[in-house]
Amino acid sequence: MESDVLIVGGGVAGLSLGAALSGHRRVAVLEAEEAIGHHSSGRSATFSHFGIGNEIVRSLTAASRAFFQQPPNGFSETPIARTATALFVATDEMLPTLDKLAEVMKPHAPHIRRVGAEEMLALFPPLRTGTGKVIAGLVDTEGLRLDANALLQGYARKIRFSGGEVLTGARIAAVRAEGGLWTAVAESGERYAAPILVNAAGAWADGFARTAGVAPLGLRPLRRTIIIVDPPDGADSSGWPFVKTAVDDFYILPEGGRLAASPVDEVPDDPCDAQPEEYDIALAAWKVEEYTTLAVPRVQHRWAGLRTFASDRTPVAGFDPAAPGFFWLAGQGGFGLQTAPAMAEAAASLILSTDWPEQLAALGISPHVLGPERLIHG
Ligand SMILES: Cc1cc2nc3c(=O)[nH]c(=O)nc-3n(C[C@H](O)[C@H](O)[C@H](O)COP(=O)(O)OP(=O)(O)OC[C@H]3O[C@@H](n4cnc5c(N)ncnc54)[C@H](O)[C@@H]3O)c2cc1C
Structure with missing residues (x-):
């Protein structure tokens, strides 16, 4: 099968780029698993907020909001995002970090404000407040709760509607470059060829590059654990905010009538079907x-x-x-959903050689900022 652009990886990165290119180029997205979003993209906390990452990540998050709030006509039958409150909390010793967080978030979320115990408890009644516990917070009433499934399905539908392919069960085992064409061979023996090969293989991105004879970038997969616990009997937790500590050691948010919590672990792991470890589950429960x-x-x-x-x-x-x-679309860390629309727009403009998106330029993001050269030359 031949196309203009072959995208390896059917997570949010590969699918969002495929959708951005569809209608302009013949696209094929190849996903190893039997379903799209089987790995990181289907396991996230699905929240978009400015309390994560560096300034580039915050800018990409800001540039993606319009897509989530007003997706293109017919993108999804159900909303892909809804407004939800984010509450960043601090104990006495975390206060300097909370101040710093307020400073870096303000340019993107000028409405954020400091709150004390009373207001925090009104938002999230189970919070432990008082001496030695949480004493201050920062509230952002304009966070976004994303629907990862609706988002992934919307991107896949757009690709297929424009004549592109999203193929599952297509694990690429070998790659050859010859005469300006990349040929990817699946485990089944099926062959796919295109002049442009996109590496959107998530945790496998460095390994996939090696398969293609391309030097890896030093990407590191870090495991994160989420547990689901019950709210107190009779409590309606559906309207509770996403609550995260300023120092990044705990978060909790409503999830399907229950609560999802994470110890915000970052454990180095090999690319794999990640499974939670007993220690991290216990740590999450303890937190x-x-x-x-x-x-x-x-x-x-x-x-x-x-x-x-x-x-x-x-x-x-x-x-x-x-x-x-050979095009890299990788390293989306813990912000791959919330930055996907802007990253896809940036990547599509580089692949299509169109003008760099004005919105990204205005936020100080140039091709150079995102390009792989920075990692190759140290
Ligand atoms: C616990 C947790 C919480 C998170 N919370 C958030 C959050 O609240 N907000 C947010 O924005 N982000 C969050 N993230 C991060 C987000 O999930 C990731 O950044 C994003 O999903 C990465 O997308 P991806 O497409 O690069 O990777 P993936 O979704 O992993 O997709 C890569 C795909 O490539 C495929 N692949 C690999 N090798 C091959 C091959 N040889 N042939 C074919 N296919 C191949 C894999 O099967 C995989 O499906 C969270 C992540 C985790 C783990």
Whole structure:
């Protein structure tokens, strides 16, 4: 099968780029698993907020909001995002970090404000407040809760509607570059060829590059764990905010009538079908009891996923300087959903050689900022 652009990886990165290119180029997205979004993209906390990442990540998050709030006509039958409150909390010793967070968030979320115990408890009744516990917070009433499934399906539908392909069960095992064409061979023996090959393989991105004879960028998959616990009997937790500590050691948010909590672990792992470790599950439960008045007699459900980072924690989009036609779309860390629309727009403009998106330029993001060269030359 031949196309203009072959995208390896059917997570949010590959699918969002495929959708941005569809209608302009013949696109084929190849996903190893039987379903799209099987790995990181289907295991996230699905929240978009400015309390994560560096300034480039915050700018990409800001540039993606319009897409989530007003997706293109017919993109999805159900909303892909809804406004939800984010509450960043601090104990006495975390206060300097909370101040710093307010400073870096303000340019993107000028409406954020400091709140005290009373207001925090009105928003999130189980919060443990008082001496030695949480004493201050920062509230952002304009966070976004994303629907990952609706988002992924919307992107896939757009690709197929424009004549492109999204193929599952297509694990690429070998890659050859010859005569300006990349040929990817699946385990089944099926062959796919295109002049442009996009590496959107998530945690496998460095390994996939090696398969294609391209030098890796030093991307690191880090495992993160989420547990599901019950709210107190009779409590309606559906309107509770996303609550995160300023120092990044705990978060909790409503999830399907229950609560999802994470110890914000970052455990180095190999690219794999990530599974939660007993230690991290216990740590998550302990932190729920440490930061809230909730008791965790039982963990109802748990999962883990990989968040894959470049050394500077900025995502990567750009052609490899040493391998013509080989395009990197990787290193989306813990912000791959909330930055996907802007990253896809940036990547599509590089692949289509169109003008760099004005919105990104205005936010100080140039191709150079996202390009892989920065990681190759140290
Ligand atoms: C616990 C957790 C919480 C998170 N919370 C948030 C959040 O609240 N907000 C947010 O924005 N982000 C969050 N993230 C981060 C987000 O999930 C990731 O940044 C994003 O999903 C990365 O997307 P991706 O497409 O690069 O990777 P993936 O979704 O992993 O997709 C890569 C795909 O490539 C495929 N692949 C690999 N090798 C091959 C091959 N050889 N052939 C064919 N296919 C191949 C894999 O099967 C995989 O499906 C979270 C992540 C985790 C783990």
